[in-house]
Amino acid sequence: MNVDILSPEKLIPTVVADAVSVPTVQGYMGVLPEHTALITQLEAGGLIVKTSEGQKRFFVSGGYLQVENNNIKIIADSVEAEADIDFTRAEAALKKATARLSKFEDSTTDIPRAINAQNRAEERLKLK
Numbered sequence: 165m166n167v168d169i170l171s172p173e174k175l176i177p178t179v180v181a182d183a184v185s186v187p188t189v190q191g192y193m194g195v196l197p198e199h200t201a202l203i204t205q206l207e208a209g210g211l212i213v214k215t216s217e218g219q220k221r222f223f224v225s226g227g228y229l230q231v232e233n234n235n236i237k238i239i240a241d242s243v244e245a246e247a248d249i250d251f252t253r254a255e256a257a258l259k260k261a262t263a264r265l266s267k268f269e270d271s272t273t274d275i276p277r278a279i280n281a282q283n284r285a286e287e288r289l290k291l292k
Contacts, residue, residue, distance in 0.1 A: 165182075165235065166178050166235050167180075168238065169211070169240065170238070172241075172242075179220060182215060183196050184236055185211070187287070189204070189207050195231055200231070203229065203231075204228070206238070208225045208226055208284045210223060221245075222243055222246065223244045223246075223249055223288050224238065225241045226240065251288070251292050255289065
């Protein structure tokens, strides 16, 4: 299967894959050769592309997945290869979001934004 991963800032070169695991809004989903055609929404999380040479891991922060005729297109809000993730920054973001959520009585705290930041940081750290 050919896998194309792109975001507004980045285009990952096409990868030939044996299997792909993607974070969808319904949960993680596996895609194997000859998968039925589909389009679904992605959620922030780890994207794993298994190739004959091993696996490539990425973080995506939402977007869409299209599968058709053994071609997979991932259009992500943002994408980071595992090697490009700043885990120190992710840990700091998790601490900051957790602190914001612990002060939810403060009317100036944007709770949905803090929850999203916390989720993104946790998902990045899972790739560590």
